[in-house]
Amino acid sequence: MNQFLFALLSACFILTATEVIIMLSPPKLVVEYGASTSANCSAKVSADVHVVNMAWEAPVGKVVNETGAKDTILTWIVHNLTEWNIKPFCYITTKQNQIKSVLPVTVYKIPDNVSLSSVNHNGPYVEGKEYQLQCNIQNVAPVQNVVVNWYKGQTIVEKSNITGTGESPQNTSATFVFRPSRIDNGAQYMCEAQLELGPYGPKTPPSLASEPLSMNVHYMPEFFNSxxxxxxxxxxxxxxxxxxxxxxxxxxxxxxxxxxxxxxxxxxxxxxxxxxxxxxxxxxxxxxxxxxxxxKKDSVNTVLWTVIGIFLVLVVCIVAFLIMKYLRSK
CATH class of the missing domain: 2.60.40.10 (Immunoglobulins)
Structure with missing residues (x-):
């Protein structure tokens, strides 16, 4: 009996869950702080389901209702999004229940400033010693989406992930440990804070780079050929x-x-x-x-080449003599 009731309730749950399907487009929003954005909400509803109400719930923005031949589309529009932690949702109320779908929204902000400095060190670097560079990032959001790219010239030599959470802007930093060599003398190091926002973010990830830090590396003489x-x-x-x-x-x-x-x-x-x-x-x-x-000059070599030269001259003379003798005999 208990198994029968469980099966019946499960069937009812599946039926109810499949009666109404809410579709959000896009399924996720990634928006720069202060920018405008929008999302559509539509639904697939079984013919026997009576819809009482369909709406967006959000602390900001407005909703535009577009009624088509078959479907109703509700568009949520915000012209200046300045809420960091916002979770808008679209819902449908039927006679039986209410179904809602939350729209994930990521609000991002590029840093106000990115700077690069050496930790506890001033002056030139010494070849082979260990040093730390620190990338200071001011007022960035969300901090958990920040990746720090470390450049030597135009080449990325390392990537650092930021540990942290939160929706609103924060200050953060990353460090890079390295041992300079003589080939680093005159090189320029730079760090870049880049926001990795996923497939719904901008095609080119937003970023801001520091001013370059020139390396003055001191090192001892070294001959490649001793x-x-x-x-x-x-x-x-x-x-x-x-x-x-x-x-x-x-x-x-x-x-x-x-x-x-x-x-x-x-x-x-x-x-x-x-x-x-x-x-x-x-x-x-x-x-x-x-x-x-x-x-000292090798005298044996000199004599040897002299003998070879004389021998070659004699060979040429003999060959010339034989050729002339042959021609005269004719």
């Missing part, structure tokens, strides 16, 4: 020890022929100079060395 080899020459030979470093390094040299200390980046070796020349580049963060080796 040794260079040259062959002795009868002219001056220039050894270039220039290396990138920030701040610029000082240079010192040691050489077999050096009579006094030399401090420049470029060292000139006189003609026929041989031996090892050591250059050291140094700044406050460290030093790096480079070795220049000047070898």
């Amino acid at each position: 040794t260079e080899t040259f062959v002795q020459t009868d002219k001056n030979l220039t050894l270039n020890c220039t290396v990138r470093a920030n701040p610029l390094p000082t240079y010192s040299w040691s050489s077999p022929t050096q009579s006094e200390e030399f401090k420049g980046a470029v060292f000139t070796v006189p003609p026929n100079g041989i031996g090892s020349y050591n250059c050291t580049a140094k700044n406050q963060y460290g030093s790096a060395g480079k070795l220049f080796i000047i070898k």
Whole structure:
């Protein structure tokens, strides 16, 4: 008996639920604060259902009634939406019950300002050390829809989600942890607060970016090639020890022929100079060395090429002689 009553009640519930279907268009609204918006409400009603009333319920806006050949369409219109937490709904009252459908509304606002700063740090950054950048976002809504894009130049290097809830505008922030390298020197970092509002939001997500923050990264000298080899020459030979470093390094040299200390980046070796020349580049963060080796001319190679040259000349002469002899015999 109990099972029979349960089945009967379930059938009645399904019948009632399917007698009236409320349709909202669009099914969700995403509106910028202060902008105008509208939504339509229509219904599919079974022929045997008597509708007493159909209406919108909302604290703001007005309703326009459009009666077509078959359906009634109620349009809710707001010309200046300034309510942050609004839940309008369309309802239909029949003799049996009342059915309503709530229209989800997201009211958004781009930030008043977005700024980028370094946390607990002033001055230049040092290669390899850990730092934090903070993106400060003022007066944005809804905060839970904010995604922070971190840019290096024009490239997004990281994305941060904001933890928070609420419909009305709030201040919020996000941090980015990084270890700068020498290739970051002169780079510009920037953060962008972007509102991800889903498929019913604007095609281009609303956003506001900070002013760029230029990186001044200090780093020690580092040679990519620590040794260079040259062959002795009868002219001056220039050894270039220039290396990138920030701040610029000082240079010192040691050489077999050096009579006094030399401090420049470029060292000139006189003609026929041989031996090892050591250059050291140094700044406050460290030093790096480079070795220049000047070898004596290889006399064996010179003799070898001379012999080969003479041999080739003899071969050419013999071939020419044989050709002339052959021609004369005819």
